Amino acid sequence: MxxxxxxxxxxxxxxxxxxxxxxxxxxxxxxxxxxxxxxxxxxxxxxDGVLSNSLRFRQVEEQYRKSFPKEEAILAIVDAATPADADSAAQNLAVRLRARPELFSDVRQPGTQPFFTQNGLLYLPEEQLNGLLQPIENAAGPLQLFAADASLRSLAQMIADPQGGSGQADSAEAARLFRELGTTASARASGDQDKQANWVDVFGIKRPEGRPGTRRFVLTKPVLDNASMDRGGPAIEALHEEIAGLKGEEAKGVEVQITGDPVLRxxxxxxxxxxxxxxxxxxxxxxxxxxxxxxxxxxxxxxxxxxxxxxxxxxxxxxxxxxxxxxxxxxxxxxxxxxxxxxxxxxxxxxxxxxxxxxxxxxxxxxxxxxxxxxxxxxxxxxxxxxxxxxxxxxxxxxxxxxxxxxxxxxxxxxxxxxxxxxxxxxxxxxTPKKRMPEFGIGxxxxxxxxxxxxxxxxxxxxxxxxxxxxxxxxxPLNLQDPRAEPVVAYRSLADNPQTSPYSINVVAKDVETARQERSKLAALPGVAHVMTAEDFLPTGQEPKLALVTATKSALGPAFFNPQVAPAPDEAELRAAFLQLREASSRIVDSAPEGSDIRAAATSFRDGLAEFEQKRGTDAAALADLQKGLIGSLPQIVSNLRERLADLKPLAVTDLPPDVRRDWINDAGEFRLQVQPAGNVASPEGFETFSQTVQSVAPDASGVPISVxxxxxxxxxxxxxxxxxxxxxxxxxxxxxxxxxxxxxxxxxxxxxxxxxxxxxxxxxxxxxxxxxxxxxxxxxxxxxxxxxxxxxxxxxxxxxRTETGExxxxxxxxxxxxxxxxxxxxxxxxxxxxxxxxxxxxxxxxxxxxxxxxxxxxxxxxxxxxxxxxxxxxxxxxxxxxx
CATH class of the missing domain: 1.20.1640.10 (Multidrug efflux transporter AcrB transmembrane domain)
Known part of the structure; x- marks a missing residue:
């Protein structure tokens, strides 16, 4: 020193x-x-900020975010025992969250927006669409009748004149009709207010298959308080509360996990x-x-x-x-x-x-x-x-x-x-300690x-x-977190399915033609499962499907789409329609062959009407209740068909909902392409291979694999x-x-x-x-x-x-x-x-x-x-x- x-x-x-x-x-x-x-x-x-913005991949990321800005969102993953249970739980959760706008600015169920519901027929496979529309064409007569007058009066007219309504009196369709009407009349006679005739089954209309799988998603944008350290805390706690309430209402076996940037952070x-x-x-x-x-x-x-x-x-x-x-x-x-x-x-x-x-x-x-x-x-x-x-x-x-x-x-x-x-x-x-200070002792x-x-x-x-x-x-960065934490487990579960993998890569094309060319190149790469663009949200094979819809609209005719709606029947007309139904059912029983299905079904209908008269009478209130049960869902069927068929037209990307277009096409007309990996690439080697494969075609691509x-x-x-x-x-x-x-x-x-x-x-x-x-x-x-x-x-x-020895x-x-x-x-x-x-x-x-x-x-x-x-x-x- x-x-x-x-x-x-x-x-x-x-x-x-x-x-x-x-x-x-x-x-x-x-x-x-x-x-x-x-x-x-x-x-x-x-x-995001742990590495310098001067790095090229960070600049590419920033440019992508400017082209397609995205707010932080929370993804709720709903799993259930059946598709129906999953649909119900997801819908229930979405309703609950929409009731709290102070914490959730937007709540979506991907694939269930009104646009997709209104144009749902075009999204069906052609064979399935044909199977759905053919029974509707066969039931054109009754549907025209009920479009103008969905009442007991029209039902009596249809039964009394089978050629103008339900078809041959001895047909299987008629047997199905009489059996359903008889069961409904008997149930109403016993005071069952919930029983209604199932006209979808009566007409033989095949219900479109629901979405496959037992997993559904609810995407919500939480209201974040950036001035608070726990910026998403109130929204996330509220989401947990609603999930707990949901589990108490839904069928057993419903599980909900949440993930997304706010939850992971x-x-x-x-x-x-x-x-x-x-x-x-x-x-x-x-x-x-x-x-x-x-x-x-x-x-x-x-x-x-x-x-x-x-x-x-x-x-x-x-x-x-x-x-x-x-x-x-x-x-x-x-x-x-x-x-x-x-x-x-x-x-x-x-x-x-x-x-x-x-x-x-x-x-x-x-x-x-x-x-x-x-x-x-x-x-x-x-x-x-x-x-x-x-x-x-x-x-x-x-x-x-x-x-x-x-x-x-x-x-x-x-x-x-x-x-x-x-x-x-x-x-x-x-x-100074009295005891000798401790020494290292191994000299x-x-x-x-x-x-x-x-x-x-x-x-x-x-x-x-x-x-x-x-x-x-x-x-x-996900590997820095507790692997047992729910958001981490949920995030990783998404990676197992190429359709939901969060490890996709984004590519920006300047216009639709460039997007199509880029898509073709990217889809051909090894390790790529699918390349999505805005056009993937449009139905395929629209022309033959629209031809089938046009044929069905012609069969239903203008009377179905623009009916002259009759006034509701009064008490006298209801009583007359009831008597007409009893007489028609008795006539069919007498004329049908012994032991036939039509005779057994008509007998059930006749006896149901008799039982109703015996137990409930034929006053206005009783017949109005019977009409409600026998007509059932017919008004809704007519309304749905009118809505689904009337305005169908060829769809283009400009027709897509605003929220979908915003995610896939920006104001400059640029298209976003999302490249999904064929498998779970969540490893350093997987990220490297997938990133380099995509970048060989699109050098300015961005996404989690490239970032990592x-x-x-x-x-x-x-x-x-x-x-x-x-x-x-x-x-x-x-x-x-x-x-x-x-x-x-x-x-x-x-x-x-x-x-x-x-x-x-x-x-x-x-x-x-x-x-x-x-x-x-x-x-x-x-x-x-x-x-x-x-x-x-x-x-x-x-x-x-030195010591005496020189040491x-x-x-x-x-x-x-x-x-x-x-x-x-x-x-x-x-x-x-x-x-x-x-x-x-x-x-x-x-x-x-x-x-x-x-x-x-x-x-x-x-x-x-x-x-x-x-x-x-x-x-x-x-x-x-x-x-x-």
Whole structure:
């Protein structure tokens, strides 16, 4: 250390110990201001901004969003035992959500808009459409009759004149008619108000098959409060309430899951906050326990914890002022501050105890401690800052923000260690423990086995290099979340079906002709299941279908579509129609062959009418009720047919509903093409293959597979750049401050070894590098260097203290080794607490960071001392040989 630095640290010790109350008060005031500033901190839960907008794929994404802007939506996935149950549940949920417009601005059931209902006939397969229309043509006479007069009067006319209505009196259709009418009359006689004649079955009309499958979707746009951290919370909670109510009403077996950006972001924010908060508290506890075991001074431990807490608040306030927001990575900065912030104070505190134990007065002991530890702590701080800022020059802006906040924390930790901590120690002077301070205790073992240690370390490093080649990068943001969370499970279930896969790729064509050409090329690519455009929402084969509809309209005639509607029958007309029905039914029974179906059915009708007269009478109210039952759904059938048939015409994309056109054709006339993968591509290899396949035809395509793949490449490049920047910067710093090549090698070599071991562990434990934990190696270099620096610096101090045998005292016999062990174990304990998080990104960050620092401890306190012993003995032998 030069004289200037020594004077600065000595003077700082004097000021902080003599003016301790002033220093403490200033620190408390600044902490209070920082606490106020931290209330303005926001949280960005999107992964969109973690990479620079200068990347080409980000620019393509932004251009696509401008061409086809889309609001954030929540998708409710309804599963049921039968298609009918699924339809009912989805409709019920949609109705419930539309009743809460303050929370849901739009609610849709894809494929059920009025446009598709009104033109539903054209969407049927031609064979099915023909099967539906033929019975309608056969029933043209009755339908014309009931179009003008849907009453008991027309029914009596149809029964009395079968040639003009129902066809031959002995036909199967007539038998079906009489059986249905007889059953209905009997039920009405018994007071069954729900029983109505089923005219669809009577006419033999085949109902169109419902939508296949037992899964339905409800798409809703929640009202988001962007000023709130829980921006979609009220809508999502309301949705859960409505789903609970829905399950109470619908048939058993109905299940509803929800997913979509607002739900996934909320889930991730909850997991990240809960994990980071729990880890912060747990790390404080573990750090305190570690200090109790290693420091053995209650007052010093109290001072370290107070300094740590105030430093954490100061860092948060500075982060709010400088960066202004947290992201899903930087939300863990407090855990790192706890793990690292206490390290500096531990070194200073233990060095003070060592100096004070020599009998020096407080101020002198503190001055010596600050002079002795200041250079190493300063160098460690500088290296940590370099590591945290290593991602700032890269395209990885998410880690750059995290690095800036953490670098600020290192500055705060350094300043508070040499100002607030000495002042607090002066107020509460630590007592020198009566018991001997704990020692590392393996110095003799390392001396005896130093060559074996170096050989084993070399073999493990070579094996680690091989294992490290299997490490992988996974940049799918969904894999950062708890795989058991409902939105994640639901999202992944969509990927199993090519029709619903969220891993589609979007291509923009300038017009419809270009879209058709692009579609043809894309559909021919391997791995592509389907390419959708706006034209997919139009029915196929419209001309032959419209011809069938025209034939049916001709059969029904103008009287069906423009009827002269008769007034409702009065009481006398109802009674006359009833008598006419009884007479007609009796006549048919008498004229029908013995044992025939028509005779049995007519008998049922005759007896039903007789039973009705006997039980209910023939007053106006009773006959009106009978008319309601026998006519049944006829008015609705007539109305539906009129609506479905009258205005059918050839459909073009301009006829599509506005919400569909908005999603697929923009105001500039550009068409969107959606390319669906043939299988589940949710893996790094799958994303890469599918993306490159589509981009070979459409270079400006965008979508999740492309984003994830390109982000992976960008992060891998940023990862390499950050390691390079960190290594070069720290190497230059060490060279500038130590000015000895051997010191630079001794400081950096252990970090290279620990880095190789860490990457190997990533591969062996199947912990891929991701958006969050990719900072591990740069941090390992920047943070792990502290242990190497302290050991090397203290070893140089001891070089002049040779024993009688010429051996240099072992650095492991000093307080430095204990301080390194306690400080690094504090860091390991703090980082490892992140594994309690359900957020897989924070979990993997904690796992790999804790593991990497643990490996640094092994290398710094076992391998590095073994190397120092080997070097010193080699020098000793060389010196002895030179003298001989």
């Amino acid at each position: 030069n004289k200037t630095s020594e004077r600065i640290f000595t003077r700082c010790a004097e000021i902080c110990t003599r003016h301790r109350w002033t220093v403490v008060i200033i620190s408390v005031v600044l902490t209070a201001l920082a606490a106020y500033a931290s209330t303005f901190m926001t949280v960005n839960t999107s992964t 909320r889930q991730e924010l909850h997991d990240a906050f809960a994990g980071a908060s729990t880890a912060s508290v747990l790390s404080l506890i573990l750090v305190a326990i570690s200090l109790v075991l290693g420091v053995r001074s209650g007052r010093l431990i109290f001072v370290l914890m107070v300094t740590l807490l105030l430093g954490g608040i100061l860092t948060t306030g500075l982060a709010a002022l400088v960066v202004g927001r947290l992201n899903l990575i930087s939300i863990a900065f407090m855990v790192l501050f706890i793990g690292l912030g206490v390290d500096f104070g531990t070194h200073l505190g233990l060095r003070f105890m060592e100096e004070h134990k020599k009998g020096l007065p407080f101020e002198k002991a503190m001055g010596n401690a600050m002079v002795g530890e200041g250079p190493a702590i300063g160098l460690s701080t500088l290296c940590a800052i370099v590591a945290f800022l290593s991602f700032v020059p890269t395209s990885y802006t998410g880690l750059a923000e995290f690095g800036i906040i953490s670098a600020l924390g290192m500055v705060v930790a350094f300043i508070t260690t040499f100002t607030l901590q000495p002042a607090l120690m002066a107020l509460l002077p630590p007592k 003799n073992w390392i001396r005896l086995h130093h060559m074996g240690i170096l050989i084993v370390a070399g073999v493990v490093t070579l094996a680690g290099l091989y294992a490290a080649s299997f490490a992988r990068v996974d940049t799918n 793949h390109e982000a992976g490449e960008a992060i891998t490049i940023s990862f390499g750049e950050a390691i390079l920047y960190t290594t070069l910067a720290i190497g230059l710093i060490v060279i500038a401050l130590r000015r000895r090549v051997s010191d630079v090698v001794l400081v950096l070599a252990p970090l290279a070894v620990a880095s190789i071991w860490t990457v190997a562990c990533s591969a062996l434990l199947d912990l891929p590098f991701n958006f969050a934990n990719v900072i591990v190696i740069p941090l390992l270099i920047g943070l792990g260097v502290a242990g190497s620096i302290h050991i090397v610096v203290r070893a140089r101090e001891l070089e002049h203290e 240099i005292p072992d650095v492991l016999d000093t307080s430095t080794s204990l301080a390194v062990l306690v400080a690094q174990l504090n860091t390991v304990a703090a980082f490892a607490t992140l594994i309690v998080s359900h957020h897989r990104g924070l979990y993997s960050m904690g796992m790999l960071l804790g593991l990497s620092i643990l490996l640094v401890v092994i290398v710094s306190l076992v391998v590095l001392p073994a190397a120092l012993i080997a070097i010193n003995r080699w020098k000793h032998r060389r010196h002895a040989g030179a003298q001989a």
